[in-house]
Amino acid sequence: MSQTTLAPRDQGAPDYTKYLHPLMAKNYGKWDYHERLRPGVLVHVGESGDKLYTVRAGSPRTMSADTVRKVCAIADKYCEGFLRFTSRSNIEFLVGKKENLDPLIQAVEKELGWPLGGTGPSVSNISHTQGWLHCNLPGSDAAGSVKALMDDLIEDFKNEQLPNRVHISSSCCQINCASHGDISIIVQHHHAPRINHKNMQICELPKVVAICPAAAIRPATINGMETVEVVEEKCMYCGACHGQCPSMEIRDAQTDTLSIWVGGKMSNARSAPTFMKLAVWGIPNNPPRWPEVSAAVKTILKAYKEGGKPWERLGEWIERIGWQRFFEKTGFPFTRYHIDDSPEALSTLNRSAMLRL
């Protein structure tokens, strides 16, 4: 092993100016407009008249060093050696010369096998978490379930045929690292944590007690051991304690399920940003291809495609037609669990006489 001089060097963020495509550097802050030439292909036009083409493709996010090198070889050949990634793990090849566009697209589709798309009113790549591949908390997988779902949604990735863009996220526990989306998939637990009292010495008990959002955990002494106990009536199966203390196992391969949430939106366009809301629950966690998730997501997309007006995000469409009609159109049952009982619950009730009867 080479010598280690490691000490806090605090070098900070890389110098991005070295990584800008020459046309990005030249037109920095001086872009005029952009157009979508076809799904997956954008052109940004500078005030100078310069044109920078972007070819957006779906990446698997997880890749081997060899695949990264393959990507680099393509970018060297057609992109002057510059590319970027988006917040949803799409790759964007940056092209300065128009004549490179077609051969680049050929290379991305044929050599890499990555589909073009994710621009405009399409389903973009899925924000996702680490799952069974490398997380310590997951109740499901992420990279695999995303691969299976994107296989099924690929026509909506490659084409711009939805009312507006659809952001999907997929998370493997209730911490929900992949966050809100127009459609979001989350693991749901169904009973209180099982406590391994013999192994509680690895946890800081005051922190375990404090982290419970439902105040359901309290100190206890069991067989002379300092540990905690959970008040089952209060516990809401969130698993916050499990993240704090591995000896409080919340997951259960037999009973964990998935739920699907809709209507999250971060953009301020038209309407203020919104959180996602519960659409359907009790979906089996069914590797390797999670067909029940695909079916439910496709049901939502079909109804949105049919009913949404141009530019309306999924949540905006539902707000316009009303949740009653959303459940009618998707065929998902409306259940008592759709009625919120969290601290924010009162603001979610219909406190008016305005109803569709």
Add this chain to the structure above:
Amino acid sequence: MSAKEMALNTPMLNELESGDWPSFVTDLKAYSKKRPVVAQLLNQLEESYQTKWNYWQGKIINAPGYGGGIIARGSDKSDKYPGLANFHTVRVIEPPGWVYSTDALRDLADIAEKNGAGILQFHGMSGDVLLLGFDDAGSLQCAEDLMNNGWDIGGSGAAMRTLQCCVGQARCEMACYDTMKMTKHLTDTFIHYLHRPEFVYKFKFKLSGCPNDCANSIVRSDMPIIGTWRGAMQVDQKKVAEFIDQKGMEYLIDNVLTRCPTRCLSVRGKELVVDNSDCVRCMHCINVMHKALKPGKDRGATILVGGKRTLKIGDTMGAVLIPFIKLETDEDRDNFTDFVEKVWEFWNDNGMDHERIGEFIYRIGMLTFLKGVEIEPDPRMINRPRTTSYIKFEELGPSRFDGERQQNPPVWNRESEGRETM
């Protein structure tokens, strides 16, 4: 790391090799010929698929002088998969805006392959590049190699986390400030807080150049920084007329005018009339007519506070803290970092363990928070004034309290041990 060859046995994962979306399984299977430990990783993942159970435990390892950035994992099944006994992730601070040269990407690939399993992810939900699969020594050597080549490792734990931003002015006509420069400025200024967790809990910045919020800052960061402008938006009436000629008047009415949340747009002939005093900078009309309309020229950002996902008090969106701030000059940026330090000091002095700043504000109330960070209240911070009438009007309290110590002093002037006042 064991170089022991292990035959792949992945019938369920193999089902993820069909279909048109790129398959990480196909990629990693091929790569396992070069890096045998990847076969162990895939076999363990296969076992998870069979049993629906996870086999990773969290561990702790830090590069000397650093308090985070290496996400340590070890397998419960290291007897069966010895190469996974220590199989850590190293977070790497990404170039702002996720822009790369191929030289930079190859460098990351080489470092990942030389020291570990050679698996990379672009990018983690925190914005970092993730390099997967290092044992203890490999993790430290990876960190060393990264730093020798000008990279730095990312944040984890109760620290300022790695920042992320949209592509901004590098390739977007809508960006109202230089998100990349600001991201680098904040990262570099506060790099100590990123590498050495000393907050009550994590703190995330995300930076978007305009209210379209491509960095998803408003619900994914403790301090969203969202570009905006003051005064009139820019309208090119000639291009408005071209838009109408091309798309038709109906399209303009149905998809632009009536979609404006404050109805501040109207049309006279082929001229767009904008009541800028009512525009809330939602971006919709600019998104639809981006050749004809642009953000105004007096640009800056809105600073919000407290966005996070649901644990523990339910979701919180970022809430407006500074309606408008200029972020153009070094002085502007320094003023902002001074303000951030004030916010951190108030939060860390008064926040509870594991309390994100949004939860802290929920507990103490926004009016207390504003006083603590010395920000004047502004009607743009709220959707509506309060409806509850139970209020402690400090100015109107009976005079007999004059000179007496308040029974319940507000949190910002409560005495703490070892100091006279905060």
